[in-house]
Amino acid sequence: MSVDEWADLTPTARTILGFVAQHPRSGYDIREAARRSVSYFWGVSDGQLYPQLKLLAELGLIESPQEDPGARSKSVWHITPAGRAALTKWIRSPSAPLRMRDENLVKMMFAAELEPAEVLRLVDERRKSFEWFAKNVASPGPAQSWQADQKLGSRTTSELLHEYGKQHTENALAWCDQVEEALRGIANDRA
Structure with missing residues (x-):
């Protein structure tokens, strides 16, 4: 074959x-x-x-x-x-294009006509999800239980992916901060 x-x-x-x-x-x-x-x-x-x-x-x-x-x-x-x-x-071989399925982002898109408080609730939901993810990504890194001979050849990329997960989470949480600040500004302007 x-x-x-x-x-x-x-x-x-x-x-x-x-x-x-x-x-x-x-x-x-x-x-x-x-x-x-x-x-x-x-x-x-x-x-x-x-x-x-x-x-x-x-x-x-x-x-x-x-x-x-x-x-x-x-x-x-x-x-x-x-x-x-x-x-x-x-x-x-070429990888398939990145596709994300993220229900929270879809809800935010359709919540645009609702009060900023509802979008803030969705942002808070997102924050909690990424905080959970951050705790899991921060847990022991890849290959920690492996023997030295098992780490050869895979440790470098595993550690890079672990770091990617941590940085992705930090970026998502920073985005939540920015959106919350902007939405609170809109809510204050309307008040």
């Missing part, structure tokens, strides 16, 4: 392949790593995780050399050379 035939992998499969490429992992380890990292900007569906692992194995992109094939054994997945080639091809 050629690398081109793997172009139709699901986003979940590609993400799994990336996690296994960092170092061998079980399905549970992949799920936990995804929850700690990419879940803030990319989904890894629990319902698709194990079927996608099976598909990646059938395609020869990952393998699990189990020592004990018993029913309760934990499969630890390793990337194959074909899997590394597929991952590299995907990383080098």
Whole structure:
């Protein structure tokens, strides 16, 4: 099977392949790593995780050399050379344009005809959401529990993404401050 035939992998499969490429992992380890990292900007569906692992194995992109094939054994997945080639091809391909789904911003757009107090409530809702996010992003950084050999090759980008999340949150909270100040000015002018 050629690398081109793997172009139709699901986003979940590609993400799994990336996690296994960092170092061998079980399905549970992949799920936990995804929850700690990419879940803030990319989904890894629990319902698709194990079927996608099976598909990646059938395609020869990952393998699990189990020592004990018993029913309760934990499969630890390793990337194959074909899997590394597929991952590299995907990383080098152009990314899809950024799309955000943000209900709070849509509500603000339609709240323009309401009183500034209602928009302020929406801004406060947004602030609370980003304050929650800031607490989670500030929690232990990426790869803190990894061994030194596991950190090689992925630590730099993981730390950069962690920093991006922190800066994005700070910018969003600063925007909330600016909007609140402007809306309070409008409310005072109307009073």
